[in-house]
Amino acid sequence: MNERADSNRRLTLRLLGFAAGAFAFGFALVPLYDVLCDITGVGNPKDLLRASTVQAVEHDDSRLVTVEFLADLPSVGSWEFRPVVTEIKVHPGRLYEVDYFAHNLTGRDTVAQAVPNIAPSKATGYFRKTECFCFVPQKFAKGEQRVMPVRFVVDPNLPKSLDRLTLSYVFYDNSTRVAALKD
């Protein structure tokens, strides 16, 4: 009888360990998710928030790629946010600069964070931003309006099947979160 109680206890502890492992695995999936996005070609979303260093590369002036610019707000009314031009044609390998316009209508001093996205997703790895207002949180005084630049190069290795990319930003008002991150 005691032997059975012992083996029950051992098996129970092993199974509890298994469940604890599964709980840890759930959290391990968070970094794994970024890795998976990277290797499946969706592109690591965190890379979009980092500046890339661009080597001096060959321009491909024979090829034209259209880049469209979009702006989204998570809710209507508290911000004005839009690209200054909505699309340009670019030669892969050359550096371009475009502007986004933002106007703080929240009625207070605040901080906003732009989150970029590239469509189609398989182009994500070929779109290099050397400077972007999305790299750091943007401080806005009450009622302030300004244009913010983004500089980018489209990699000449961009698959030939693509001739149109979309860069979109969602502009989040996030004073509490950004303040919390800074301290």
Added chain:
Amino acid sequence: MTNTVTHKHVHDDQDHKTHGLKRWFYATNHKDIGTMYLVFACVLFFLGGAMALVIRAELFQPGLQFVDPGFYNSMTTMHALLMIFGAVMPAWTGLANWMVPMQVGAPDMALPRLNNFSFWLLPFAFTLLLLTLFVPGGAPAGGWTLYPPLSLQAGDSFPLTIFSIHLMGISSILAAINVIVTILNMRAPGLGLLNMPLFCWTWLITAYLLIAVMPVLAGAVTMLLTDHFFGTAFFTASGGGDPVMFQHLFWFFGHPEVYILILPAFGVISEIIPTFSRKPLFGYQSMVYATASIAFLSFIVWAHHMFTVGMPLAGQLFFMLSTMLIAVPTGVKVFNWCATMWKGSISFETPMLFAVAFLFLFTMGGLSGLMLAIVPADFQYHDSYFVVAHFHYVLVPGAVFAIMAGVYYWLPKWTGRMYNEKVGKLHFWLSAIGVNVLFFPQHFLGLAGMPRRIPDYSTQFADWNSVSSVGAFIFGFSQLLFVYVIWSAVRSGEKAAVRPWESARGLEWELPTPAPYHSWETPPSQGVIAKGSMR
């Protein structure tokens, strides 16, 4: 030796059960706990059903009639949470509590006090969840899948919902551990794993699924909680998180979860069909391996719930093909059940009627699932009533019918009394007709483009919606017969024979009727095991 003597002595005063409320609060007997699980599941089944009737009453005709859209959304969300975690899962755990020790020749579950704890977590979990109906902002209304950012925008219900899911998770993990330890360690000497009834097999595999994926859900909802209250950004896009990641985490839990709901049903059906066909189960071993294959495949198909979210082509192909692969082991099972019935001398008592309806209607639900697995078709069907029809076909005439079949089948053994066959059959026919009138038209609605989780709809959908609502009320109210038939059997049913179904096999039928409060205190002899064995 002395041990057995004292045992005999204790046994002299009958069952030595504690009486009154103590018997239930301090319960460690697997039959008592099983009964509590089943009663709890039944109560929640009616609560969840009442919410479903609110939904169907609102959808009876276009326009807004009875409830405001926010409350309607709460109803769909709460209905799902109650039915999945409150009705179907506890019902299976209740059946496991009753049947697993009896079927493996064990005196009780391996961990009786843990068993008590895992049951009593549930009333607290669901009190928390039901409290959300009365807090500012109302009950959760963003769907049972709790997708952020919508779920993060709930009112005060948010933390209550999360904690209630934590409690449900702990409860089912502990119950699963108990089942595994009982099956692996407590089998009567001489009862091999491949001699066990299939209900034990399917529950063993289900239990492993539970301890593998419930913790992942617990982790995912914990991340939601810290995103909401502690400034983390697992899923908050503005902080560098990704809401799509929640969907991956959720469905990594969610897909195995649907097999957690259905695998024990396969077990019950695999016991009932042979009994009433008066033939042994066709392909016992292939049933075991098919169940294991389904369980394995359930871990690698989750993203088929997310085709429209966007993923690389290779991903779409992988998840489409692996999903379709599940049809192979499931097909093995369906053909095995048909082959069991083939040339059998079949009789149609209530459990068999439910089992045959399961076989037919679950297969239909499986086929619409196969349609949904096709990526380009899914782009059309996604979030439409076609999906609603699909998962209700596998869950209601699938899982719920199997639970009812199991209750009718084992009720004489539990209570020592026969249910009223006439009322049982009436309950079956009303349920079977009601469920089809309820869910079949929803296929048409979905294909015609009616979205799910919407309180109002375009007038072109009016006819089938009113048909569906009529079916809902027939189905819903005929479940009162189920309660009546059980109640009247327990109170005043005819005395049941030791072997109420003459060709039933399995160790539970070797026990006296009603099953004594403590069964198999001395393990069954080799002769009894051979008689009850599945081979």
